[in-house]
Amino acid sequence: MTPEEIRNAYLEELVTVAPDIDPLTVRDSDHLQDDLELDSMDVLNFVTALHDRLGVNIPEADYPHIATPALAVDYLARMIALKKG
Amino acid sequence: MAVFRMPSLGSDMTSAKLSEWLVQPGDRVTRGDVVAVVETQKGAIEIEVFETGTVTELTATPGAELPVGAPLAVIAAEGEETGEKTGGETGAEAPDAPPVADRPVVDVQTLPQPQTGGIAASPAARVRAHDLGVDLARLRGSGPGGAIVLADVEGATSAPSPAPEQPSRSGLDFDEMRRAIAGAMSRANREIPHFYLSQTIDLTPASEFLTAHNADKPPAERLLIGALFLRAAVGAARAVPQLNGWYEEGFRAAETVNIGVAVALRGGGLVAPALIGAEAMDLAQTMAGMRDLVTRARAGRLRNSEMTQGTLTVSALGEIGAEAMAGVIFPPQVALLGIGAPQTRPWVVDGTVIPRQVVTVTLAADHRVADGRLAAKFLSEFETLVYCPERL
Numbered sequence: 339m340t341p342e343e344i345r346n347a348y349l350e351e352l353v354t355v356a357p358d359i360d361p362l363t364v365r366d367s368d369h370l371q372d373d374l375e376l377d378s379m380d381v382l383n384f385v386t387a388l389h390d391r392l393g394v395n396i397p398e399a400d401y402p403h404i405a406t407p408a409l410a411v412d413y414l415a416r417m418i419a420l421k422k423g
Numbered sequence: 424m425a426v427f428r429m430p431s432l433g434s435d436m437t438s439a440k441l442s443e444w445l446v447q448p449g450d451r452v453t454r455g456d457v458v459a460v461v462e463t464q465k466g467a468i469e470i471e472v473f474e475t476g477t478v479t480e481l482t483a484t485p486g487a488e489l490p491v492g493a494p495l496a497v498i499a500a501e502g503e504e505t506g507e508k509t510g511g512e513t514g515a516e517a518p519d520a521p522p523v524a525d526r527p528v529v530d531v532q533t534l535p536q537p538q539t540g541g542i543a544a545s546p547a548a549r550v551r552a553h554d555l556g557v558d559l560a561r562l563r564g565s566g567p568g569g570a571i572v573l574a575d576v577e578g579a580t581s582a583p584s585p586a587p588e589q590p591s592r593s594g595l596d597f598d599e600m601r602r603a604i605a606g607a608m609s610r611a612n613r614e615i616p617h618f619y620l621s622q623t624i625d626l627t628p629a630s631e632f633l634t635a636h637n638a639d640k641p642p643a644e645r646l647l648i649g650a651l652f653l654r655a656a657v658g659a660a661r662a663v664p665q666l667n668g669w670y671e672e673g674f675r676a677a678e679t680v681n682i683g684v685a686v687a688l689r690g691g692g693l694v695a696p697a698l699i700g701a702e703a704m705d706l707a708q709t710m711a712g713m714r715d716l717v718t719r720a721r722a723g724r725l726r727n728s729e730m731t732q733g734t735l736t737v738s739a740l741g742e743i744g745a746e747a748m749a750g751v752i753f754p755p756q757v758a759l760l761g762i763g764a765p766q767t768r769p770w771v772v773d774g775t776v777i778p779r780q781v782v783t784v785t786l787a788a789d790h791r792v793a794d795g796r797l798a799a800k801f802l803s804e805f806e807t808l809v810y811c812p813e814r815l
Contacts, residue, residue: 356689358689358690371742371743372743375689377687377741377742378647378648378649378741378742379647379649379713379714379717382642382645382647382714383714383718385642386641386642386643389641389642389643395641395642396642397637397638398634398637398638398645
């Protein structure tokens with residue numbers, strides 16, 4: 339997957355969890371909890387959706403690595419590459 | 424023969440608007456089935472039936488504003504159907520009636536609405552699907568829990584869609600919800616002599632338990648600390664039944680614990696549906712139940728039993744934010760447990776000060792039914808359970 343495809347997948351699943359978010363207004367530096375106001379249940383649902391979609395099992399300890407679109411694109415690309423190994 | 428009536432939808436709601444039927448005459452229903460959707464100040468609510476039998480007549484029309492107790496439908500009990508049908512139909516039709524009489528002989532897939540309440544869809548999606556003649560059963564939902572949302576319906580038709588409504592949960596009217604909250608909370612502050620007890624609890628054992636439990640689990644099986652809090656609150660409510668129930672004309676203790684869960688809605692508003700049957704659930708079931716309840720609360724798809732059968736409510740501020748909350752009790756309940764956001768604080772362990780993650784819980788209780796001693800017992804039981812999460 340290209341970084342852009344990963345970013346699009348991230349935003350699509352984000353909007354599914356929080357339908358009031360307009361994906362066009364999300365900045366690369368927006369933080370899931372501080373800026374987009376996801377609570378712990380939203381984050382868990384989001385991580386579950388990313389797992390189902392990308393096959394990446396994001397452990398709790400790695401949640402900080404998906405906290406913004408910029409961080410997540412980098413982290414998810416690495417994890418997808420590792421999976422293909 | 425039973426008349427199915429508009430059920431009570433909470434102490435401050437006297438009427439609701441029938442928005443749609445999910446059954447038709449001739450359908451068999453079982454106690455607990457969702458048969459209709461009504462619109463209330465707190466969003467769309469699914470109405471469950473209390474009888475088992477066959478729907479013989481829908482007396483209420485979608486769109487009508489109906490008071491609690493108004494007749495909605497007629498349901499024939501087991502064994503009653505046959506006699507009633509021959510009596511109720513014209514002689515010309517009766518002899519030829521097929522065994523499943525009353526049900527039109529059409530492909531159910533072509534009906535604009537599902538035969539049962541099994542399809543999850545937002546109220547706005549249902550309305551639009553109805554307007555456009557789109558069959559919800561044929562759509563794949565992209566909303567929470569696979570629920571069909573407005574965009575799915577509009578994507579299913581090539582007809583140019585009218586100007587989109589507001590962000591997809593247009594089934595929730597936040598101004599109406601604010602009025603409902605204002606009514607319930609004003610009544611609570613007027614009628615309930617609240618008092619409060621607080622306790623700060625070391626979360627280390629609970630955090631370690633969760634970290635270990637979640638470490639090797641896929642996201643779908645992970646637990647949140649909120650599930651531990653709910654389980655501990657159920658245990659405390661069982662230990663102090665004097666705080667688990669309703670105050671109407673005097674206090675009535677509940678026979679089980681249906682823990683209420685205050686759910687903040689994105690965009691504003693708050694609902695506190697009950698996790699029905701919470702007493703019998705283990706930790707994983709509690710987590711699954713909480714997840715389902717939060718998802719449906721945000722999609723505006725709660726059931727009337729969940730709106731009325733809560734016995735004691737837990738309101739948690741989440742993982743980031745203020746450290747304590749002294750809440751307002753949801754009438755007619757008599758207690759509310761407010762849980763602050765966990766904080767790292769200096770804590771004394773074995774005579775030494777060390778940083779620890781702690782949480783402050785505050786029980787609001789009704790002084791008409793309880794005193795400080797009972798509230799202290801509740802908090803003590805809650806703390807004991809949070810300290811020993813493996814017992815939850």
